[in-house]
Amino acid sequence: MAKDDQVAMFDMKKDLREYFKVARPYAFFFGLIAFFVLLMSLATVGEKFVFKILLDEGANFVAGSVTKAQFIELILSLALAFIGVFVTKAASNWLRLHFINRAEGSMMLDLKKKFFGHIVGLSYKFHTTHRTGSLIARMTRGAGSIEGITDFISIGIFTLIIQMIVVFISVAFFDLVSAVMLVVVMLAFIFYVLFFLRAQQKARLALNNAEDSEKAFVSDVFTNIDTIKYFGKENRTSSLFVDFASKTKGGFIKNWDFDRWTEAGQTFIIGAGIMLLLYFPLIKFLNGEISIGTIAFIYTVYLNVAEPLGAFIWGMRRFYQSLADFHSLTQYGDLKKDVVDKVNAPALKIGKGKIEFNDVSFTYHKKEVITNFSLKVNPNEKVAIVGYSGSGKTTLIKLLYRLYDLNSGSISIDGKNITGVKQESLRSELSIVPQECILFNDTIYNNVVFANPKAPRSEVISALKAAQLYDFVIGLPEKENTYVGERGIKLSGGEKQRLSIARAILAKRKVLVLDEATSSLDSKTEAQIKDALNMLMKNKTTIIIAHRLSTIMEADKIIVLDKGKIVQSGKHNELINQKGIYRGLWNMQKGGYIE
Structure with missing residues (x-):
């Protein structure tokens, strides 16, 4: 308190x-x-x-x-x-x-x-x-x-x-x-x-x-x-x-x-x-x-x-x-904003979806969280970021969304520095499936359409089907007009996560962030929504923050963070054959969670 x-x-x-x-x-x-x-x-x-x-x-x-x-x-x-x-x-x-x-x-x-x-x-x-x-x-x-x-x-x-x-x-x-x-x-x-x-x-x-x-x-x-x-x-x-x-x-x-x-x-x-x-x-x-x-x-x-x-x-x-x-x-x-748009900053429109972190450093509460971090994510590439808790994974996503300004370095999308565009346009061009899907105390339909208010009903229904939530929805007395309760309390963890995926599908954004999207789910539920996630990632530049390494085995590139620095980089098969944090995590998990 x-x-x-x-x-x-x-x-x-x-x-x-x-x-x-x-x-x-x-x-x-x-x-x-x-x-x-x-x-x-x-x-x-x-x-x-x-x-x-x-x-x-x-x-x-x-x-x-x-x-x-x-x-x-x-x-x-x-x-x-x-x-x-x-x-x-x-x-x-x-x-x-x-x-x-x-x-x-x-x-x-x-x-x-x-x-x-x-x-x-x-x-x-x-x-x-x-x-x-x-x-x-x-x-x-x-x-x-x-x-x-x-x-x-x-x-x-x-x-x-x-x-x-x-x-x-x-x-x-x-x-x-x-x-x-x-x-x-x-x-x-x-x-x-x-x-x-x-x-x-x-x-x-x-x-x-x-x-x-x-x-x-x-x-x-x-x-x-x-x-x-x-x-x-x-x-x-x-x-x-x-x-x-x-x-x-x-x-x-x-x-x-x-x-x-x-x-x-x-x-x-x-x-x-x-x-x-x-x-x-x-x-x-x-x-x-x-x-x-x-x-x-x-x-x-x-x-x-x-x-x-x-x-x-x-x-x-x-x-x-x-x-x-x-x-x-x-x-x-x-009170003034800590993060301020430049005068006459243009709106960002993402085309290809190329993301670059250039020598990024960030300090929070006098503690250096990210240090000299550089990473290129090519269009349609799926890059996973892993590491122990507190290694700076989620902080990178907050920096990408420009929720904080950097101490040094730059982040650019399609060659445009994100500090030179309007914040709201930046965030509206990105799509995210967070670890904990916080929903409004509103209907299932309105929670999905929040990502794209102008979308017709047919597209909302298609998004629900793609997220493998539609069969559940039509079984409800009020169907998509069912209220989910405060913070989505009436839905299970898997149902909330599917709804979050449907929201991201409807958003139709070129850049997607999966921030530990399955870490709170059991293995059965994770398997059930795997196809929905694969469909969601199709033809998108995707950054995956993961604790569960089994979810990122097919990533194009895996980045291992430790204390805000990149300590390993490569594909899954390469990393498990190298001495280092990734192999240690893989051996510890055996398909489970990082502690």
Whole structure:
């Protein structure tokens, strides 16, 4: 299990710039949202003003200065106005949410496309050093953070600012001092909460890291459930999970404890605000300068502002949480590929399939893995590479695929240096049958057609037949539409390997790599797929990485590696008659495996 990332405060300005890059195409939507928020704010103040008129005229009616008929006529007029206000509020709210939903949905899709593509495109080294569970968690949280940030801007900020402007103007019309006090209370409220939310950020980031570690552990467990079952380590694994979950619990509690201060402070400031806000209007009322309706208007408007203010604070708390989630994803945007295409690099198209390793050396983690390796593989030639575990066989394939860059030397295909062509085109021109065929949790058909998405169904079926898998497939209830399960768990080792061969057949590539394609199979299953492999290798330049020497006896050339260097080269019959590693391996195996 990888160690947790260290907690670090992020650059809010940088993350907001990244957010606004995502939001910029939808600026028109945000303009419409602000317009409908303005309509709602005006309608809300209008509603309070209607109530003010009703109170003042009701007092006049009680005092006898307004007749009953006049008061009834006024009530009917106010009722119509009230209906208009609520229709405006309802329609504006519906339209506001309509455009918020469209903006958020589109922005989430844009963010997912951008960072999924970026992360998938990062170099092989990145994916071997980052936990799958953590990446999934950050992708999910990062995309979901768009909703929290956008809601805060469109619902929290827009609503509060517009509401405060409208309320300030309307209250100032009756009493400027009350309007100023209203602004002071609101600002005190906002800055108090901002202080604690900012202090809470480190705790939130620590919580995110704890959750990522827990999810990464869970992902590791379920990916390796067979190992846990085989070794009877269910209880130990559960105990380890409790350790991770306990750290997450501590992170949640530390994060939530900040809410004690923010909630208590909010209550105090709102209460003090009410006292200050009513003091000055009441003095004026006692002096006969304003009416009881005006006091009610100021009070209800203040309470009405308290609602969006509460929403603003709740939104800001969610905003800070969402920004931390957003950062956990967007920080990957700063990562660059270790293996980079040259500017305007052309796509590679393999014709003959001639491969040359020229004085190749490669160091990994300060250990020299390949040293001065040179090899020519002619078109349609079948070259096998053997050696003890750790001799550098699979590393050569990774270098051929340019998953890593060389320390020195070069690799060329048809005379073209692979560092001078686009990586994706290089890899798409090669075909491989790996030792462990990892399948998508999809249908048999889709797993095969992955190698050549444009292939017609007839070619997919032909590939299944050539791989001697078709008889098995048509015996299934759903035939080629049968789901294989996660990582192909519903298929046997031989069935998965045949499917991998079918995929390679469908790819129709001139260069083929067999990376220990049969080493995990028993001898009977290996014999069953031998014909499929022979058909697959026909008219192809083939590099075979093998532990089982019986599978490479017919190779045109066999290369023996030891500690990253070629120590023997020749055909099978030549090598078994020479003193050296190959004859030793052959004598040890007797048709078995290299240990």
